[in-house]
Amino acid sequence: MILVLGSLHWDVVVRAPRLPALDETLPGQGVDYRFGGKGGNQARAAARAGARVAFAGAVGRDDPGARMRATLAAEGVDTSRLRQVDAPSGMSVAIETETGDYGAVVVTGANALAMPSDPTGVTTALIQNEVPEAANLALARALPADARLILNAAPARPVPPDLLARLDLLIVNRVEAGQMGAAAFGNWVTVVTRGAEGLDLHRDGTVHRMAAPRVDVVSTHGAGDVFCGTLAAGLDLGCALETALEQAQAEAARHVSTAR
Template identity: 50%
Template sequence: MDVFVVGALHLDVVVDAPHLPALDETVVGSSVAYRFGGKGGNQAVAAARMGARTGMAGQVGTDGFGEQILGALDAAGVDRRQVRQSSGASGMSVAVVDRNGDYGAVIVSGANLGIDPIEVTPPDGLKVLLLQNEIPEAVNLAVAMHVPAETLIILNAAPARPLAPTLLKRTDIFVVNRVEHLALLASLSEAGIPPEEKTILATRGAEGLALTEPGYEPVALPAHIVPVVSTHGAGDAFVGALAAELARGAKLPAATRFAQGAAALAVTTPPDARSEIKEAEVRAFLLQTASR
């Protein structure tokens, strides 16, 4: 298997509104949609769409949301044999997307908090293990320690939280945004690990990202300038594409540019139409932008 994702599965309730509500403000929205989500789920689907043989371990409830989540994994071609169903509610989120495509969200973890690491078995010959912070750290740590040293471990350290020294040492690549980057640096400092000894991709939205890799000078990669329809899920599109390209053997800078292309296409495409974005579309986009 190319990519194995252990993470959260949600059904997202997405509301379009002119702006995000302020404290005590009620805003009149224009539409509502129910979409497959959760960082783990989104990243697994993104990796599969980018051509990687992808598996997923997680947990959903026995409710209607859970059935929709399982159906979305099947439609994307994700191997979900390690996605368990438990009694109770599936994870969900509520997101408000403004007229500029920016958003704010609240998640309710539900069944995701009940993932049992004993029931998670990374496949033999796995190339990339992909983790996030929407599930308990004990699960991430147990799975990370279970894979062989040659398996590349990517941790999308979102949302921000303190990280155990053992997980910090075992993780090969961290993907973080501005807030998560600060939390990661604090955890590294507390563990006595110099940040320059770790590979970190710090995303900056429209400003691009910063890549630090041991033995190399830091690199700033600008973002693609594209019209924005919605940024919701773009970060997960980036991480999933990154994992898929690394599993194919690409070097990190090249894989990062590929992932930036996938994210750029995601933000320019309505979420309901993103299933059409595949590896070929990303490569064509990158060729087109390189020729400008």
């Protein structure tokens, strides 16, 4: 079973011809309200890829929190570890351009109160940096010795040595890899995603480039989360790393080329 410890955000996505400059107001072309947050998106992707998934995190006692819990449950994700707390649910406001690029502002809200749960029966844990470092560390320390730990280090922040020591797989994009520098590489496997250019697989002192499928991009929003969740599912279901990476790239390509 995969346990995702992560964030949930109710996303407000505004479509515009381009990202505004500082102090500029642009007319928008539409607005959508979407289930989001790195943790939630990754849990949903893993479940859609066929894995058994449970989610640990926190939402507020509000309508967005209820909607996000229901969305996860409808995807077959076990929400018994999703806590309800006295804080507003997390939210993000994103601007999506005609070319598929985006920028966003994220409000942490209830995600700041996310806590790990009993990891009994967990074979893979998937964590990100939208919940407190202490929560990620606590889960890493509590995991069974034979459980796989995957960190998607987004947004980038320093990773504690205790967490690195337990890590099996690190997933970062090229910007995050640059921000982490040498700390992104060690005794674990590191995957550096490069968008349309594919990815670099760093393992045992070697680097292997894997090309990405060529598609017409509609929007890149959430593609990294689809990649992470699908990759975790493939590994948890017993696929070889290269096979799981190919599956994750294919699903991310499908995601960015599909209108939502």
